[in-house]
Amino acid sequence: MMKPSMLRSLHSAATRGASNISRRGYASEPGPERKVAVLGAAGGIGQPLSLLMKLNPLVSSLSLYDIAGTPGVAADVSHINTRSKVVGYQGEEELGKALEGADVVIIPAGVPRKPGMTRDDLFNINAGIVKALCTAISKYCPHALVNMISNPVNSTVPIAAEIFKKAGTYDEKRLFGVTTLDVVRAKTFYAGKANVPVDGVNVPVVGGHAGITILPLFSQATPKANLDDDIIKALTKRTQEGGTEVVEAKAGKGSATLSMAYAGALFADACLKGLNGVPDVVECSFVQSTVTELPFFASKVRLGKNGVEEVLGLGALSDFEQQGLESLKGELKSSIEKGIKFANQ
Ligand SMILES: NC(=O)c1ccc[n+]([C@@H]2O[C@H](COP(=O)([O-])OP(=O)(O)OC[C@H]3O[C@@H](n4cnc5c(N)ncnc54)[C@H](O)[C@@H]3O)[C@@H](O)[C@H]2O)c1
Numbered sequence: 001m002m003k004p005s006m007l008r009s010l011h012s013a014a015t016r017g018a019s020n021i022s023r024r025g026y027a028s029e030p031g032p033e034r035k036v037a038v039l040g041a042a043g044g045i046g047q048p049l050s051l052l053m054k055l056n057p058l059v060s061s062l063s064l065y066d067i068a069g070t071p072g073v074a075a076d077v078s079h080i081n082t083r084s085k086v087v088g089y090q091g092e093e094e095l096g097k098a099l100e101g102a103d104v105v106i107i108p109a110g111v112p113r114k115p116g117m118t119r120d121d122l123f124n125i126n127a128g129i130v131k132a133l134c135t136a137i138s139k140y141c142p143h144a145l146v147n148m149i150s151n152p153v154n155s156t157v158p159i160a161a162e163i164f165k166k167a168g169t170y171d172e173k174r175l176f177g178v179t180t181l182d183v184v185r186a187k188t189f190y191a192g193k194a195n196v197p198v199d200g201v202n203v204p205v206v207g208g209h210a211g212i213t214i215l216p217l218f219s220q221a222t223p224k225a226n227l228d229d230d231i232i233k234a235l236t237k238r239t240q241e242g243g244t245e246v247v248e249a250k251a252g253k254g255s256a257t258l259s260m261a262y263a264g265a266l267f268a269d270a271c272l273k274g275l276n277g278v279p280d281v282v283e284c285s286f287v288q289s290t291v292t293e294l295p296f297f298a299s300k301v302r303l304g305k306n307g308v309e310e311v312l313g314l315g316a317l318s319d320f321e322q323q324g325l326e327s328l329k330g331e332l333k334s335s336i337e338k339g340i341k342f343a344n345q
């Protein structure tokens with residue numbers, strides 16, 4: 001049996017861990033009541049993401065929805081002694097209750113890749129899932145900020161936009177494709193090559209979320225490091241192929257779940273901070289955009305009380321990045337158009 005002193009030290013270790021998360025992303029002030037719904041909460045991303053959202057003091061109500069498995073996940077997570085009340089919802093008939101009153105809806109519902117597949121190979125299954133979930137969002141929580149994780153993000157975000165337009169609830173400030181994992185990867189890989197502490201690293205990642213459409217801007221990375229061109233090229237390729245690296249390592253057992261849960265929790269936390277009026281919350285996200293001629297594009301976005309407060313421009317690009325930008329446009333355009341066409345069929 002564990003001695004009380006051991007329990008106390010475990011508790012203080014957990015508290016130190018929590019304050020560490022606070023410094024990195026989570027605010028320490030609870031703030032107003034906020035409901036967050038996770039759709040696909042029993043999945044590989046959904047479970048650790050639900051855990052991380054339960055640890056976030058900005059959340060007062062955590063709604064966990066899936067087509068199966070949510071009672072167990074919700075019961076488990078609900079025992080954690082943090083602010084939010086957790087309720088699990090299972091099956092389509094409970095989707096409305098799961099969504100009602102939500103301020104932020106995070107969507108990791110859908111199938112992941114297996115080795116040899118592209119994200120676009122997921123389109124046929126995931127497009128229908130996203131369409132159904134977004135139809136329900138437009139009915140039950142039309143003002144929620146929607147954080148789209150389900151792939152292919154380059155198409156699922158345009159699908160969501162079209163579904164909301166049809167329902168008359170579209171607000172471009174409230175729809176986000178979650179590309180935070182690309183930023184998380186770019187920071188990690190850059191810190192390794194630049195030999196700097198990863199804590200202080202910043203790297204914007206723009207474009208979209210698939211292969212060459214993922215464009216990390218290492219020329220803008222801070223702290224500055226004089227890396228050779230071939231290292232920058234290798235870092236760019238590794239960031240673009242980061243998802244595939246994990247899919248291959250998992251050898252048929254899915255794609256990134258734990259790092260994605262971390263990235264999804266960071267992005268949702270930024271949305272909540274923005275809603276709560278915290279100034280200068282800036283994250284990269286795939287949003288409706290006029291930064292390029294494409295209708296959706298990932299770039300730095302300032303978050304505020306209504307969602308997107310400002311879509312920030314690209315800044316100065318290196319020649320290599322400028323070429324990358326031109327090369328990604330064709331693929332990104334057709335993925336966007338594919339999503340729009342599907343939603344209007
Ligand atoms: N944006 C990103 O950076 C990023 C990163 C990693 C994974 N993903 C994507 O996230 C998605 C989920 O990945 P995963 O590894 O968690 O998959 P998973 O199969 O482990 O989990 C998916 C969950 O979605 C649920 N689901 C299926 N249909 C649903 C519906 N209609 N309503 C609600 N829930 C439903 C399933 O029951 C399952 O629990 C995939 O499409 C994957 O490609 C995106």
Ligand SMILES: O=C(O)C[C@H](O)C(=O)O
Nearest residue numbers: 113151242243244255256
């Ligand atoms: O690569 C995938 O299929 C999942 C995700 O988009 C990722 O970047 O890890």
